[in-house]
Amino acid sequence: MTKRNTLEKWQKIYVNRSLNMGNIRAIGFDMDHTLAIYNREAFEALAFRATLQKFIAAGYPAELESLQFKPEFLMRGLLVDMDRGNILKVDSHKYVKIAFHGHTRLDKETRHKLYNSESFKAYEFLSMDSFFALSEVQLFAEIVDYMSTNPGKIQKSFREVYADLRQFIDKSHADGSIKNEVLGNPEKFFIRDKHLATALIRTMDAGKHLFLLTNSNWTYTDAVMKFVLGEASSDFPDWRQYFRYVIVGSGKPGFFTGTQPFYEVVTQSNLLTASNGELQPGKVYQGGNAQLLQNLTGFRGDEILYVGDHIYGDIIRSKGSVNWRTVLVVEELEKELLKIEELRPALQQIYAKISAREICDEELQILRSKIASNARQAKIATDRGDNHRVRHLLTENEKNLKNAHEKQAFLSENDEQIKQAIAEREANIHPVWGGLMKVGLERSRFANQVESYACVYTSRASNLRFYSPFKRFTSSHDILPHEV
Numbered sequence: 001m002t003k004r005n006t007l008e009k010w011q012k013i014y015v016n017r018s019l020n021m022g023n024i025r026a027i028g029f030d031m032d033h034t035l036a037i038y039n040r041e042a043f044e045a046l047a048f049r050a051t052l053q054k055f056i057a058a059g060y061p062a063e064l065e066s067l068q069f070k071p072e073f074l075m076r077g078l079l080v081d082m083d084r085g086n087i088l089k090v091d092s093h094k095y096v097k098i099a100f101h102g103h104t105r106l107d108k109e110t111r112h113k114l115y116n117s118e119s120f121k122a123y124e125f126l127s128m129d130s131f132f133a134l135s136e137v138q139l140f141a142e143i144v145d146y147m148s149t150n151p152g153k154i155q156k157s158f159r160e161v162y163a164d165l166r167q168f169i170d171k172s173h174a175d176g177s178i179k180n181e182v183l184g185n186p187e188k189f190f191i192r193d194k195h196l197a198t199a200l201i202r203t204m205d206a207g208k209h210l211f212l213l214t215n216s217n218w219t220y221t222d223a224v225m226k227f228v229l230g231e232a233s234s235d236f237p238d239w240r241q242y243f244r245y246v247i248v249g250s251g252k253p254g255f256f257t258g259t260q261p262f263y264e265v266v267t268q269s270n271l272l273t274a275s276n277g278e279l280q281p282g283k284v285y286q287g288g289n290a291q292l293l294q295n296l297t298g299f300r301g302d303e304i305l306y307v308g309d310h311i312y313g314d315i316i317r318s319k320g321s322v323n324w325r326t327v328l329v330v331e332e333l334e335k336e337l338l339k340i341e342e343l344r345p346a347l348q349q350i351y352a353k354i355s356a357r358e359i360c361d362e363e364l365q366i367l368r369s370k371i372a373s374n375a376r377q378a379k380i381a382t383d384r385g386d387n388h389r390v391r392h393l394l395t396e397n398e399k400n401l402k403n404a405h406e407k408q409a410f411l412s413e414n415d416e417q418i419k420q421a422i423a424e425r426e427a428n429i430h431p432v433w434g435g436l437m438k439v440g441l442e443r444s445r446f447a448n449q450v451e452s453y454a455c456v457y458t459s460r461a462s463n464l465r466f467y468s469p470f471k472r473f474t475s476s477h478d479i480l481p482h483e484v
């Protein structure tokens with residue numbers, strides 16, 4: 001095992017809540033974007049195109065054909081204001097820091113008037129938590145842009161366009177326009193993680209039972225998992241050998257709260273049969289619910305660790321209703337943590353400027369009280385007719401005022417430099433929206449959710465291989481601000 005202190009930042013597992021792996025008996029894995037890493041650019045471009053075709057087929061202007069997929073425009077964690085056609089980045093205090101209408105950035109005043117002047121209700125907006133939302137919302141932004149530059153050509157509200165979009169995406173998934181293409185060329189749409197099998201085998205050898213819990217259907221799951229794990233280890237020639245239970249079409253997040261029964265999938269015919277009694281290892285099930293899974297397998301909720309990438313689908317529900325422990329896979333960290341490391345000197349410069357500001361600000365306050373005190377004493381001296389003292393105090397205050405002006409000028413200049421340095425650093429991380437987990441130097445809403453809901457988080461499921469399967473992950477969050 002690689003020593004942890006030699007791990008790269010993106011290989012590490014980060015702890016929000018202490019987690020003792022020794023107590024974990026079963027580990028469940030989501031498939032899409034957790035075990036199966038998508039070549040997102042290829043996949044999203046495909047989803048974008050397939051959905052766009054449905055728009056045109058449904059009578060939207062044929063010139064929409066020229067809309068372009070732009071992989072860099074959006075990121076997860078943003079909110080969509082479907083009524084106004086806007087996309088928002090929000091900090092952890094629900095303050096909208098960046099807003100776009102289509103591709104046009106809203107100025108500060110408009111943004112403030114629309115979102116920050118009264119209390120912000122995040123639930124009124126659509127949250128971009130899954131990767132599948134990226135191409136969906138980007139297509140929405142392109143159509144919003146088109147509507148702004150071609151008024152009257154689409155006689156619908158933004159919300160109606162979004163409703164159509166949802167329907168067309170579902171159609172593209174249902175009629176196979178996306179899946180057939182993906183399964184026909186898996187090497188184009190997936191990235192094999194050559195360490196995944198090692199990570200899984202290590203936990204299996206430690207006596208833990210693995211299960212697969214995915215919303216995808218059996219045919220898709222089987223094809224994708226064959227590609228991901230089929231040839232990964234000669235010890236396990238069939239991908240199903242890694243998993244004690246395979247549950248497809250699980251309907252998460254409803255799986256965690258619902259009462260749906262399990263059906264057995266007859267894998268040869270893809271038909272379902274009722275399943276009573278225990279879940280049998282090696283068989284494939286569909287549907288089900290978390291409570292029933294616990295009852296049928298004998299694992300308590302807190303003995304189950306679930307690894308997923310979708311904060312609402314996989315993480316919030318599994319923690320909120322059935323107390324499963326959770327690992328959130330935040331794929332973006334892999335690239336972003338490298339960037340953040342690279343930009344560390346820039347960040348240090350920003351902090352140096354912030355501490356210079358604090359020192360200067362303190363000195364300015366002292367000067368200001370001196371000026372006020374001198375002015376007060378000069379008045380008293382004037383009343384007493386002590387002209388010598390009045391002159392002395394006024395001369396001193398002239399110097400103080402000049403000094404204060406200089407400090408004020410330094411502060412303004414320094415603030416401008418801080419602002420620019422932060423903006424530059426943000427643009428280096430992501431050209432439009434900055435870091436996933438930050439808004440400037442503050443936490444983003446996404447970071448807040450990761451912290452509130454995931455016990456631990458990391459960039460890839462295979463990073464589990466770097467840690468003992470009995471590791472106690474301890475949280476530094478138990479330390480209070482005064483203890484640091």
Ligand SMILES: [Mg+2]
Nearest residue numbers: 030032033309
């Ligand atoms: Mg997923």
